[in-house]
Every structure is written in structure tokens, then in C-alpha cells.
Amino acid sequence: MRKTTATPADVARRVGGILAQPGRTEPGSVTETLIPGDGGPLRPAVHGVEAVAPGVIAGAGPVGRPGERPTVRLRDSAPEEQPRYAPEWLELREPADAAARAMELLDPLRIRLANLPGRSGLAIHDLGCGTGSMGRWLAPRLDGPQHWVLHDRDPYLLHFAAVASPRAAADGSRVSVETRRGDVARLTPDALAGASLVTASALLDVLTREEIETLAAACAGAGCPALLTLSVAGRVELSAPDPLDQEIAAAFNDHQRRDGLLGPDAVNVACEAFADQGATVKVHPSPWRLGPQNVGLTAQWLRGWVGAAVEERPELAERAEPYLAARLAACAAGDLHVTVHHSDLLALARPTGGAG
Template identity: 75%
Template sequence: MNTKKGNGPCAPGADTGRHSQPAADRGTVRLREAPVGERAGEPPRYAPEWLRLREPADAAARARDLLDPLRIRLADLPGRADGLVVHDVGCGTGSMGRWLAPLLDGAQHWVLHDRDPYLLHFAAVAAPRTAADGSRVTVETRRGDLARLTPDALGGAALVTASALLDVLTAEQVGRLAAVCAAAGCPALLTLSVAGRVGLTPAHPLDAEITEAFNDHQRRTGMLGPDAVDAAAEAFAGHGATVRAHPSPWRLGPEEAGLTAQWLRGWVGAAVEQRPDLRERADRYLDERLAACAAGELRVVVHHTDLLALCRPTGGAK
């Protein structure tokens, strides 16, 4: 299940270097790709180049305020001395494990789930080896999609994690994820879901229209997009979980110009894909924004939300 996602816009095309292309298509790292040979309705694939580019911003944005209640729950688990089993759903290149494993004490075994064997290999090779207290961290990989994640598959799990996943799921898939975690008595830490809000400084008259078109693009084919966190909170709460949400915005300035430029191209490109009538104005807008970015004059806040669902423990949490 490759849904790394996170919050990346769906870029219309890869970089060809030909300036005859519209600005919204030029110089773009392909952020997401439609599944090839997979069942219809599967979440889109995310390019490893995009995942590597965004990893530092993701790590800086994730809500550390949710870690203390998570640590309290994990410390109360029976059998904790044997180590924690953590399932990373839609792991992509493994950035969630590289961020979280070194922040938790105790031995950990991470089970990395993704549909893409290349990303699984990268995630396993680049996985962290030690926890916060120096304990050993081990990994295994499982190729598969969200439909194959069952309570039995989570037997003995201490935690389910995902990063930039919820917003590319449908309501049905989010409901299934909540039900599976609840049945296994397993808490879930689901980070970096798009919130549907973007702040750019200096402001531009077209900001709101691009944002609206992008949000509509995120909701295409039944995906939840910026509605995902509310849907997930409701789904987990419906199973008796205690749910906490916390902002986790990207804050991009001159030091993140490379990421900002690629994000801009994908963000505007997705808006134009959703609303072709924006093309001419969006091309001029993107050229202006990229010039400001290159000059170190642009700052962007891309709002996300992290969610921690503390499901009621069951006999399946060991």
C-alpha cells in the first residue's frame, strides 16, 4: 500500500525541461502516480523523490505534543518488556519510522506495509536501528494494501502509525482502518493529513481560488482530502477510542526553497487539472510565486493535522 501521501498534490507531469510547457507543468517532480495494474480505487502512488524531498519538513511538523499520551499508553501495555510491535501503514520510504522510533524507549519491531516493493526495500535499508534509550529496533516488510490489514494481522501490535495517509483514503477505507485498530485494541498515530488551508506571504488575489480548486482535486474519486481528519476522528470515536488532534503545519521559508518550489508546482498543477479554466491565470501566478521563492521572498504555511486515537485495549494487545 503506497499512499505517501501525504499531502502531496497530484502533479500533472514530470520535468522535461522544455520551457514551451505551461508553467504549472514545468520542472515538476512527479508527486503521485496513478496505480498501474492495481485495483480501481486504490490510493495513488507517491514518487520516492518527492518523499525524500519532504521528509525534513515532515519531521519538523509532526506534533510532538501527542507523544506523551502515546508513551503513557505504551508504558501500560502488558508484555512491554518484550518490546513494542509497530505497524507502519503505507510506509513509503519509511520516514515515519525514522522519526518516531528514536523518540520511543524500549526495543521495537516495525512492520512496514506498502504496495511498492521498491519503497519497501528503501524503507527497510534506511530504517533506524536504535530506540531513544539505545534499545534495538528491527524491521520486516509486508507488501499489501489497506484491505489486507485485519485484526489478525495486528495481533500483538502495540501501535499503528501512518504519515500523510488519511487524506488519500475514502470514508469506507478510513472506517475500516478504525474498525481494525479498535478490534485489535491498538492505538493509532496518524500524522500529516491535509487540513485544506494554505497561507502564503506575501498574499496574492488568486491564493483562495487555487486553494479551493486544489481541495476539490483532493476530494476526487471519493477521497476524503481535507475532510479526512474529521472523518477519522468520528470513526475512531464511534469505536470507543479517545481521540486527540493537533496541528502539524509545514512552515516553509528561504531554507526550504527546493521543497517550496516543487510543492507550488504540484499544488497549482492539481488546481489546474481540477479547473482547466484557471490555466492562463495560474501559469502567471506560478511564475510569480516561483520567482519570489527563488529570491527568498516567499513564505508558505501548509496546514496539516495529526491524530492520535487511543483505542480501548483488548485481549489482542499483548
């Protein structure tokens, strides 16, 4: 047995917490379970989880039976590609994510959810849920019973998300959880049947144009809104500006666009895709504002940001090494402030079933 870890190179692939190359997932594997949230913090196991038998999600039951129709189409990767999103990284960034998400989008979302036809509770699909930070942030801000369907390809992250899910909505109504294992790069048309809302965090920038168009079409078909937060905007501001800042930023943005992924172009593409499906689209800034209170996160982000830039443009390596050392020293001293720009997107699809 081995522990799940992430190297600096893993983190460098997506400083936003999403790796550029998903690992292999067995085609058709889907796992479902109902788990009432316990509302607790992430368990100590987050910092060292031993592998379990393939096809089993610890604490969440077996995979679907052979022949069952999967609700999520899986993207294949080469067998040797097995990166996971490190739970440590997702836990480290969660407070910054929570502080950054755009509260301004919640009121129009609440109004739409309150007026969905035939509503008797919310069915919320969280795509690429990681350790479940989106649910911990959003569920206590919405009224009424909620059933969260958590999608992720990593069984360990699904387990963490399930056991640390919130118990109650804003008005005290019950929150329940279902996990589905699979890579959510593409959805089948029926994957969102009955959905009231689709959410995701730090997801759009690791999708292709085709995948975002498919997601927009799926939301339109279900008549459900989508709240898609913390997509990278391609802009970074650091205190005590350095001439190398812009070169690193440009190289990092090019790294994010590898293999047809959209990176910092994702929000514009998503706006077009959802608008083409007849949705009303609202976008609001959601920047990380990192300072002395975020030393651990800032240091990890710096290593990943510079590492990805150098991977994209190896000729930067000689200058990037002293640059990174100086930035890390300023970070450790509490003298570095960083703004990492993101955008949150709310797409209000036309509800099906009669409401306008």
C-alpha cells in the same frame, strides 16, 4: 529496464506525497523479511532505481508462496495505471515532515504504550511507509525493543525504508524491520494481530470514509493506538497574498476529494470513526512552515498545488500560469513563505487483555 521517475502531473495528484490513483498490485502479493536497521541515510540509489523482476523486492526476499493468506487486502486499479511515489519527492519533504509532526502527542502515546498489557516490546505497523520517514522520526523517540512492520505497495520504496531504518530506540534497545508489500487501503481483521501501535504519515486524506472506518475498527479490534500524522487540513497561507490564492486552494481541495477520497475532510471523519469505536482521540496542528531554507520543496509543492488545481478547474489555467511563475520567482529569490496546514491525530483505543 527503466528508471522510476515522477512527472509534475504525478506530484500534482497528491502534493502531500500520495498519488490519487494507486497502481496495480498483484492480488495476494505479500512479502515479509526481517532486516535490522542500519540507521544510515537514504542511499544514492534513491535517485535512480532500475526495475527488478515482478514479485521481487530488491534486498528483501521473494513474495509469499501461493495460497498463503494475505495480511493486507489489495485494491485493484486499471492495468495501465502505474504511478509510483517518487523517492525524490519523499526525500525532499522528509525534513519538513519531521519538523511539523506534533511532539505534543508523544507523551500521551508513551504513557499508553507503557501500560499496554503483556508488553515485552513494541510491534509497530507503518501503513504506506514510503521510504520510511515515520520510522526514522518515531523509533528514536520511543523506549524499548521495537519491531516495525512496513507496509507499502511499491517494492522500491520498501527497500529504501528497510535499508535506512533506525537501529536503536531512545534507550538503545534494538529496532528490527519487516516489510510487507501491498496496498493498504483496507486491512483484514487479522492484519494488526499483536500490534502495539499503528502509524501512518500523509495517508488519511487519500482514503475513503469506508476505508477509515475499517482502519478504526481494525485498531479497536487489536486494542492498539494509532498515530496518524500530516493529514492535509485544506488551508494554505502564502506571503504577499494574491487574490488567486483562495481559488487555487479551493480547486486543489476539490481535486483531493475526487473518486470518493476525503482529502481535507479526512481528519474529522477519522475522529468520528475512532470515537465510534470507543477510542479517545486527540488532534494537534502539524503545519509545514516553508521559507528560504526550503526552496526546493516549496517550488515542487507549488507546481503540484497549482497543477492539481488547474486539472480540477481548467478555466484557471490562463491566470494560473503567470501566478505560478511569479510565486516560483519569489521562491527562488528567498522571498516566499508558505504555511501548509496539516493535522496529526492520536487515537487511543481501549487496550484488549484487561488494561483500561
